[in-house]
Amino acid sequence: MRAWKAATIIGLVAFGLTVLVPFWWIASMSFKTYEQIQFATSIYVPRPFTWENYTGLWLDTRFPLWLRNSAVTAVVVTAITTIVACLAGYAVARLRFPGRESVASLILILYLVPPSLLFIPLYRVLAELGATNSLWSLFLSYPTFTVPFCTWLLIGFFKALPTELEEAAMVDGATRVQALWRVLLPLAAPGIVASAIFAFTLSWNEFLYALIFIQDETSITVPVGLNLLIYGDVFHWGQLMAASVITTVPVVALYMFIHRWMVEGLAAGSVKG
Amino acid sequence: MGYPERWVGLRNYIYLANDDTFHAVVRNSLVFTVASVALKVGTGLLMALVLHATWRWRNFFRGLLLLPWITSTVIIALTWRWMFDAFPGRGFFNSVLLDAGLLTRPIAFMATPEGAMAAVVIANWWRGFPFFGVSYLAGMQSIPVELYEAASVDGAGAWRRFWHITLPGLKHVMVVTILLTFIFTINDFNIIYVMTRGGPGTATQVFATYSYEVAFNALRWGRGVTISIYVVPLLIALIPLVSRYLLRERTA
DSSP states (O other): OHHHHHHHHHHHHHHHHHHHHHHHHHHHHHTSOHHHHHTTOSOSSOSSOOOHHHHHHHHHSSHHHHHHHHHHHHHHHHHHHHHHHHHHHHHHHHOOOTTHHHHHHHHHHHHHSOHHHHHHHHHHHHHHHTOTTSTHHHHHHTHHHHHHHHHHHHHHHHHHSOSHHHHHHHHTTOOHHHIIIIIIHHHTHHHHHHHHHHHHHHHHHOOHHHHHHOOOTTTOOHHHHHHHTEETTEEOHHHHHHHHHHHHHHHHHHHHHHHHHHHHHHHHHHOOO | OOSOOOOOTTHHHHHHHTOHHHHHHHHHHHHHHHHHHHHHHHHHHHHHHHHHHOOSSHHHHHHHHTHHHHSOHHHHHHHHHHHTOOSSSOOHHHHHHHHTTSOSSOOOGGGSHHHHHHHHHHHHHHHHHHHHHHHHHHHHHTSOHHHHHHHHHTTOOHHHHIIIIIHHHTHHHHHHHHHHHHHHHHTOOHHHHHHTTTOSTTTTOOHHHHHHIIIIISOOHHHHHHHHHTTHHHHHHHHHHHHHHHHHHHHO
């Protein structure tokens, strides 16, 4: 037994280091001066410790604007996604209509169609609509992957909740909409929050569509902007790493808040019994 | 935008079928995907076994190990690109190896075709293995303890218990994770675009990056779409398979 315990601890340390080393690299590099990075001095710990990458990033680049664009996009997309996914998830989980099972499979299949297949046609469609080069292109395109994914999650959450409470409410004279709004949604709140956070994270991190649909430097989002901090062969590594820290912190904070639900959501998607 | 549109029949398909770059793209995509998925399955199993055996703070470690999975792939790709870098501001691996005295001067890991492929596989693996680990852990937790107890009573050792109880118990979740990840990895764009732009030469060019390059840099829209259409038969084969597995557990 002792050998197993030792092996487990070694395993935990190995996995912990594997995961943490790149994060530590990002964080420590973001606090180094340009010279420290260029001449590879004090590789492991920044000495002296400096905030110059953060101030430079904030004052000399368009990063604040990119951050705002990412935030606006993520909030709008999350709102659209949550409303559509709640209604669609409810319909598939609770209403009886012909082709219900096919709708469920179709939603899943839509989620599995990769963006790399859709980006050229989508670009043409958005260009025809005059939506390219503005955040509208992202508001319109991101729901193509967030809605199927979140609907799929919510169908599972809704199906797991008992129908008796809604039926009782409807017997007492509530309309279907009231039963959904007052009974089911409050009960499903943990699932809805988890799916909203998934939608937020997916659009916060999205890169391919953002890269293609928007060229105007004032309308791009953070992941695309990060690539603009590389000028030819010159890498502004310090600022890039500072930007990475600023971009990662909100997602990690949200994630710590819902970690349990998220793991359950993941598990609901891939394993059950 | 691009060239004037006109009907060309199957010309784009025939062109690509005879294009050496496209042959390399198919090969690279398969190497990238199979290597990444195989690594993720192996380390995912190991991670799940370690977490399953962890008696305290299991949720904490599970949360910690899942961090790469929620981090932006662009940030992950930039970070790994730098960690493999030789110069300027030498990267993590060169620093460690130089300080350990194993190297006398920095190596440009990503300058060779094999090195570049290994680097993108590692970055993709690092982002993806926690998902496998967490899924397999959930699978292991749903295997009844009685099975293990009965096997122990019958004298089965740790290896036999793993082989005859754990692995069969994980079959379902393994099929789902492998197929899902296969679909998304063979269509990956972010990691390769940010780390290598498909280079050096065409050594890491895959379906999505090549399609982007042909459509948006060479402005050959039709051919760009044709490249992604070549993946569709594979998707048509795999997507219903995954859906069936995922839907079965929903209705069960």
